[in-house]
Amino acid sequence: MPFSFLASDPTVRRNWSISLCPLCYIAPANGYAKYDCAAGILHTVFFHRTLSLVRPKDVDCKFLEITYVQCGLPELEKEIDEKIEQFIAWVEKHPNRRSQVCLSFFDEKSKNPGWFVNKTERIYWEQWFINLHVTSPKRESNSSKGLTNIGWNALVETSSRHAALESSINEVLFQIINFANEKKDHIPAIPDRIFNHEIMIPRDDSSSDSVFGWNTDVIRRVLNSGHPYSL
Amino acid sequence: MAAAAGASEPPMVEQVITEFFAKSLHIILESRSPYDSSRNFTRPSPPSSPLSGSQPRDRWFNLALRDCPAALENFDLWRQSNLEPLVIDIVLLQRDSTKTTSAGAGRIIERWVIKYEANRSGNGSKNTGKKSRSSSAHDHSLYRRAYSGSTVLFRSLYLVVRLLPAYHLFQELNSSGRIRPLSLSHKISSFVEPFTRAEDADMKHYAFAPIETHSGLLSLSVSYAPVLEVAAAPEPTTPMATELIMDYVGSPTTDFLRKFNSLPSDGIAPACVAMTRRHSWSTEHGAGPSASPSHMPTNNSPTTYPHQHSTSSSGKKRDTVNEECYPSPPLSPSPSRSPSSHPRNPFFRYESAPLSIATARAGGGGTRLPPSPHRKDKQQCSFQNENLIHSPSDKSIVTNDLVRVGEVRNEKSLQKVLSFGKDDLVYFPGVKLARTSSKLFIMDELDEQELVFAWEDKDAIIDQLNRIDLSDRENPDSSQEAGGLLTRSPDAAIGILMRILKSAPGLRERLLTAPAAPVPQEPSSLQRVVTEEHGSGESSSAMVPSALLRSRTAADALEELNRYKEIRESILNRGKGHPRDTKMEEKPADGDP
Numbered sequence: 001m002p003f004s005f006l007a008s009d010p011t012v013r014r015n016w017s018i019s020l021c022p023l024c025y026i027a028p029a030n031g032y033a034k035y036d037c038a039a040g041i042l043h044t045v046f047f048h049r050t051l052s053l054v055r056p057k058d059v060d061c062k063f064l065e066i067t068y069v070q071c072g073l074p075e076l077e078k079e080i081d082e083k084i085e086q087f088i089a090w091v092e093k094h095p096n097r098r099s100q101v102c103l104s105f106f107d108e109k110s111k112n113p114g115w116f117v118n119k120t121e122r123i124y125w126e127q128w129f130i131n132l133h134v135t136s137p138k139r140e141s142n143s144s145k146g147l148t149n150i151g152w153n154a155l156v157e158t159s160s161r162h163a164a165l166e167s168s169i170n171e172v173l174f175q176i177i178n179f180a181n182e183k184k185d186h187i188p189a190i191p192d193r194i195f196n197h198e199i200m201i202p203r204d205d206s207s208s209d210s211v212f213g214w215n216t217d218v219i220r221r222v223l224n225s226g227h228p229y230s231l
Numbered sequence: 232m233a234a235a236a237g238a239s240e241p242p243m244v245e246q247v248i249t250e251f252f253a254k255s256l257h258i259i260l261e262s263r264s265p266y267d268s269s270r271n272f273t274r275p276s277p278p279s280s281p282l283s284g285s286q287p288r289d290r291w292f293n294l295a296l297r298d299c300p301a302a303l304e305n306f307d308l309w310r311q312s313n314l315e316p317l318v319i320d321i322v323l324l325q326r327d328s329t330k331t332t333s334a335g336a337g338r339i340i341e342r343w344v345i346k347y348e349a350n351r352s353g354n355g356s357k358n359t360g361k362k363s364r365s366s367s368a369h370d371h372s373l374y375r376r377a378y379s380g381s382t383v384l385f386r387s388l389y390l391v392v393r394l395l396p397a398y399h400l401f402q403e404l405n406s407s408g409r410i411r412p413l414s415l416s417h418k419i420s421s422f423v424e425p426f427t428r429a430e431d432a433d434m435k436h437y438a439f440a441p442i443e444t445h446s447g448l449l450s451l452s453v454s455y456a457p458v459l460e461v462a463a464a465p466e467p468t469t470p471m472a473t474e475l476i477m478d479y480v481g482s483p484t485t486d487f488l489r490k491f492n493s494l495p496s497d498g499i500a501p502a503c504v505a506m507t508r509r510h511s512w513s514t515e516h517g518a519g520p521s522a523s524p525s526h527m528p529t530n531n532s533p534t535t536y537p538h539q540h541s542t543s544s545s546g547k548k549r550d551t552v553n554e555e556c557y558p559s560p561p562l563s564p565s566p567s568r569s570p571s572s573h574p575r576n577p578f579f580r581y582e583s584a585p586l587s588i589a590t591a592r593a594g595g596g597g598t599r600l601p602p603s604p605h606r607k608d609k610q611q612c613s614f615q616n617e618n619l620i621h622s623p624s625d626k627s628i629v630t631n632d633l634v635r636v637g638e639v640r641n642e643k644s645l646q647k648v649l650s651f652g653k654d655d656l657v658y659f660p661g662v663k664l665a666r667t668s669s670k671l672f673i674m675d676e677l678d679e680q681e682l683v684f685a686w687e688d689k690d691a692i693i694d695q696l697n698r699i700d701l702s703d704r705e706n707p708d709s710s711q712e713a714g715g716l717l718t719r720s721p722d723a724a725i726g727i728l729m730r731i732l733k734s735a736p737g738l739r740e741r742l743l744t745a746p747a748a749p750v751p752q753e754p755s756s757l758q759r760v761v762t763e764e765h766g767s768g769e770s771s772s773a774m775v776p777s778a779l780l781r782s783r784t785a786a787d788a789l790e791e792l793n794r795y796k797e798i799r800e801s802i803l804n805r806g807k808g809h810p811r812d813t814k815m816e817e818k819p820a821d822g823d824p
Contacts, residue, residue, distance in 0.1 A: 067393040180383055184379065
């Protein structure tokens with residue numbers, strides 16, 4: 001996993017960029033699968049990084065046999081749902097495209113406070129890059145086989161893809177658990193509310209590379225924050 | 232060691248250590264001990280016991296959980312052990328026939344181990360440079376690190392217990408209140424009982440990142456079975472009907488059923504075997520359908536026969552036949568054998584609705600016989616589909632559903648009846664076949680009229696069926712008169728026949744009013760008379776078989792039969808020298824130009 005830190009001084013807050021391995025195939029027509037994958041991952045990250053008082057809420061995936069946990073905070077859940085819907089809409093517009101969702105936690109700090117200017121800068125102390133690749137299934141040609149054969153083969157293929165997706169999501173969730181527990185010294189003091197965060201999803205009006213164009217914004221922001229890090 | 236470690240820790244950290252054990256136990260048991268789940272907890276729980284300290288126990292580490300009695304009880308017991316390892320075994324128990332379970336038996340599917348390992352040197356040695364700072368600040372820093380680290384760890388623990396395989400089993404057991412053969416139990420101890428080599432080989436291990444404290448290390452790990460071999464299977468809510476309704480279909484040892492075994496569809500009975508709908512026929516009593524003469528239909532009024540009650544429902548059933556006929560790929564079409572060793576095709580509907588002979592509207596001829604039952608299942612279904620052409624209210628509906636066969640006592644007779652063609656079997660749309668003792672009853676359900684014929688040979692049945700077809704085509708409305716014939720009991724039929732004969736015009740009148748037509752001298756005088764009868768549109772060479780092929784009602788057929796009898800008698804009497812008959816016969820001849 002490509003993450004590292006530069007500063008050796010333990011007092012310097014380290015910015016972690018954690019990249020999760022790409023997920024396997026998700027049936028594009030299966031809205032539930034896309035929602036389950038995205039929601040399960042995002043809520044799991046937030047659950048590990050929302051250190052204020054939470055009342056956990058178990059959520060059973062509709063498509064996958066996985067139970068993930070939400071923080072039980074209505075505002076956060078609403079925000080995540082909106083982002084997921086936007087992400088799914090983008091995926092449906094751009095099938096077979098690699099996509100990435102970035103979840104960032106930051107602190108806001110006043111920069112060069114003045115009489116008339118009050119700029120704030122964001123200091124990102126943790127970023128999660130979630131890579132997703134939604135592909136279309138290869139449709140079987142309508143051969144002379146009977147309808148039952150095509151249906152049976154499709155069912156078997158769907159079942160195997162379902163199992164593979166479930167296994168992949170399970171693995172990703174365990175990765176999140178590992179990362180969240182291994183590196184926690186950089187986490188700020190426990191606040192009485194949710195940490196400042198932002199969820200970035202691919203946009204249609206990005207630069208040349210519509211999938212990764214927003215990364216330039218992220219890099220620019222990181223460079224301006226004064227805490228360089230490398231992937 | 233534990234006591235020494237406890238003494239070297241600051242009081243705040245020691246409290247974190249104590250609550251670490253309690254919280255771990257709480258999270259694990261509330262998702263493994265049925266009925267103690269805080270699933271979807273949305274409200275804050277009441278303050279816990281005073282042992283928890285200043286904060287309510289359930290809010291420790293900013294993770295609000297509902298009280299778990301099992302966890303509280305067990306932790307109070309463990310607390311006396313003074314920070315010894317806490318080993319939680321999740322045991323899968325199988326209930327025996329007496330529905331008793333014992334904690335000793337069963338299989339350990341998860342083992343959680345929570346322990347505090349003190350460093351002899353203590354972690355304080357790393358902080359020697361910080362000893363100059365105020366101890367309270369230092370302690371506070373250590374407390375914050377331990378507390379925030381534990382907070383993140385318990386977030387992970389809460390999620391991990393839901394990702395492990397045992398959680399699905401717990402959900403299954405907790406969701407329904409039914410008594411199941413499996414149950415989950417837990418065993419708490421302070422020592423780790425080692426697994427056997429085989430058990431250890433099957434187990435997977437996962438360890439959380441340890442939490443460093445001032446003088447030690449808090450660790451939490453789990454050994455779990457990745458695959459649960461015994462899964463809690465849901466109990467069937469409705470028992471499956473695997474037995475035939477004996478009084479409906481008849482004895483399973485009948486040759487009719489054996490006949491189905493010879494069909495090419497893997498010995499699966501065709502869709503014509505009625506099994507589900509209770510039928511009013513009671514062939515055991517040796518009588519026909521339960522209708523009495525008083526229930527005879529006269530003016531096409533609906534019968535009161537009990538088996539007619541689902542005429543409309545049979546229509547609905549027909550609509551669903553199409554769907555159920557096509558086998559679905561994932562299901563193995565292996566027929567389940569009933570105790571009567573009669574194979575059933577799960578993809579066929581076994582209905583009680585009878586078949587009916589294809590009438591003229593259906594485009595079938597009088598000699599139309601159902602397709603061969605040697606067709607494959609789909610073809611049989613498609614045959615059924617072809618003939619579902621009308622709504623249930625249409626009398627000319629052809630129902631292709633099933634043939635109901637009553638109890639057969641005479642095996643040979645039934646074989647004759649059923650083997651109309653060599654391979655054409657039992658598919659008689661619109662006709663119910665029922666056999667009582669040595670008689671075969673043919674019923675036409677569509678017109679709600681029934682014919683009762685006592686035939687014992689195949690040819691006679693074919694002839695009768697042909698007559699029915701002909702009469703239906705020609706005079707469908709004249710069936711009113713034939714209502715007397717369309718009864719079940721022979722006595723009723725005779726009664727109706729007598730009525731017809733009484734009301735029928737006299738033979739002389741018919742002969743006198745019949746148009747004179749040249750009748751060639753045919754070898755048979757009977758033929759001449761027949762030609763007179765049908766002289767209007769028939770050619771002189773009309774033969775008897777062609778006349779019979781025309782659509783006629785049963786009443787007409789009987790009338791004609793009676794006429795033939797009278798003519799026969801007249802011929803015989805003529806031979807004996809009766810002048811009257813001679814006159815009747817010669818008159819047409821005198822009329823020749």
